[in-house]
Amino acid sequence: MVAPLSAWPWENLGIFKYLLYGPLAAKVLYSWIYEDAIKDIWCLHILLLCALRGLVHQLWSSYNNMLFLARNRRIKQQGVDFKxxxxxxxxDNFIILQALLASMACLIFPSLDGLPLWNPKGFFTxxxxHLTISEPLFYSAHRFFHESYLFTHYHSLHHSxxxxxxxxxxHATFLEHLILCIVIGIPMTGSVLMGYGSTSMIYGYVLAFDFLRCLGHSNVEVVPHEIFNKLPFLRYFLYTPTYHSLHRTEMGTNFCLFMPLFDAIGKTLNANSWQQHKKISSDSEKKGRVPDFVFLAHVVDVTSAMHxxxxxxxxxxxxxxxxIFLVPMWPGTFIVMLMMWARSKTFLLTFYNLRGRLHQTWVVPRFGFxxxxxxxxEGINKRIEEGILRADRMGVKVISLAALNKNESLNGGGTLFVDKHPDLKVRVVHGNTLTAAVILNEIPTDVKEVFLTGATSKLGRAIALYLCRRRxxxxxxxxxxxxxxxxQKEAPADCQNYLVQVTKYHAAQNxxxxxxxxxxxxxxxxxxxSxxxxxxxxxxxxxxxRRDCTYGDLAAMRLPYDVEGLGCCEYTMERGVVHACHAGGVVHHLEGWTHHEVGAIDVDRIDLVWEAALKHGLRPVSSVNINTMKKE
Known part of the structure; x- marks a missing residue:
């Protein structure tokens, strides 16, 4: 049975929960269109404040996920996974809740509609x-929620x-956010009732409150330890992401809202707080953990860059x-694209852990066209080369090239870089051997004839040679x-007649x-x-x-189930699924192979690579392969 007030009243509404903003928006639109001025200006203020609050959280989220900027400042190195x-x-349920409560407050106290823009006394009050009521109230409530019953039925969700x-x-229960509404509402309501309220005070306090909450949960240490060395007292009036992270690992400590002063008074201050903060802050200038494997990706088009x-x-x-929501963002993304053309380097996009080894995705900021x-x-090859050399200097073991980064006409499937830098320690892999294996294992064993376009490409050649050996x-x-x-001459003499050149599509009409x-x-x-x-x-x-035909997906494989920290889909792939060339690099690394996989595909290695992939827990995802596996 669900505990009272643990579930949100609108949790079953899905995206329609945003219709709860409807009355406020309707009132603003009605006043704007049919009246000389917006009478109930508080409706507009609530909507603007909700939008700004969402923006504060989104900007912090963006910074948190900019691994190319924040990776060395991360406190917990794990990635946020799909779960x-x-x-x-x-x-954002709490923003809706506070908007509804603010609407009720404005209806009860009509005087809120006429607050001045600025009142210095209000900020002091x-x-x-906040210092005398909100902080100690939150501290006491937070400790109370760590008691057995309340933690199990309410607060454990936040710590999950x-x-x-x-x-x-x-991310918390309905009851917790009701209490948080009281914590955030007391200072503002008190200032207004004392006659010192102002619009700027409300905006400033609410946004600062959200900013500091996001700071503590950011998992990126942005507060330099030198500040506390010069101003020691400040450490009791401003918590840090490290300080809050210790509460999540050692839950009997560091309960404060923003000020560690109350943990010190309540004797719940973690003794390692300052040392841990100094260590992480000091280490931010050092190089982080070196990845074992890198997948060098590229952007497909302008809209996909927003993925x-x-x-x-x-x-x-x-x-x-x-x-549809991507369309208004297209011009801004296009401008960023132009900036990338002018000056750009490969940057870290995502990472995940597999078998205790760090795998990263770097991106060459170039678009498909x-x-x-x-x-x-020349410019694209220069960026790819810089990425390979950077990986080599860092000590990366394997770097795999994404689709267009290994284009035959661009760099000969990676051969250009290996020939130019024969002393590379990092292994360069195009991953096409596994791509060919995935495609070939989709084809039923009873098929006697296939029609192949792109037949003389690197993949086409390998597929043709492999199939002709199967008669x-x-x-x-x-x-x-x-x-x-x-x-044809590369095929065994007794198999060459199975390769047939055709020049028209009508040759495949049967x-x-x-x-x-x-x-x-x-x-x-x-x-x-048909x-x-x-x-x-x-x-x-x-x-x-064709509705009377079926279409396979691009060659892909599902990563092993023990992958950790993966929270981003690879382009159009499902969760946990990567392109076969990415998976090919993973297998190359897990097997510890020391050769470069560039240029033409070694047909003799196709079965070897396929079996190695299955051995390490990678699985095909196409419907053909799945059906085959079920039969087996």
């Missing part, structure tokens, strides 16, 4: 009331978030798709007889297994017979034009 993100999805995050500040965790954490935690501009080739007839679509013959490695139009798809399945390794994926 925690889902728990904290409705972190508010600070005095293993890694502090600005959104964690709002990074430091924009919207919740949006990044679900597979990417273009949404730039890879197809001839004049951009599968491969219709290779290519206009170049020379390139076809070169691949073939129901298409492997698409080059983008094809709906008109070209129309040549496929019931065809389109396997694909083309970026971007082809349009699902």
């Amino acid at each position: 925690q993100i889902d728990k904290e999805w409705d972190w 508010l600070l005095l009331l 978030s293993s890694v502090p995050h600005p959104f964690t500040a709002g 990074v965790p430091f924009v919207f954490r919740s949006f990044a935690s679900i597979p990417f798709s273009t949404r 730039q890879y197809f501009l001839p004049f951009a080739t 599968v007839r491969v219709l290779m679509l290519t206009l170049s007889a020379e390139r076809f013959q070169k691949i 073939c129901k297994t298409w492997i698409v490695g080059k983008w094809i139009t709906p008109r070209e798809q129309s040549w496929a017979p 019931g065809t399945h389109f396997h694909q390794f083309v970026v971007p994926p082809i349009l699902a034009f």
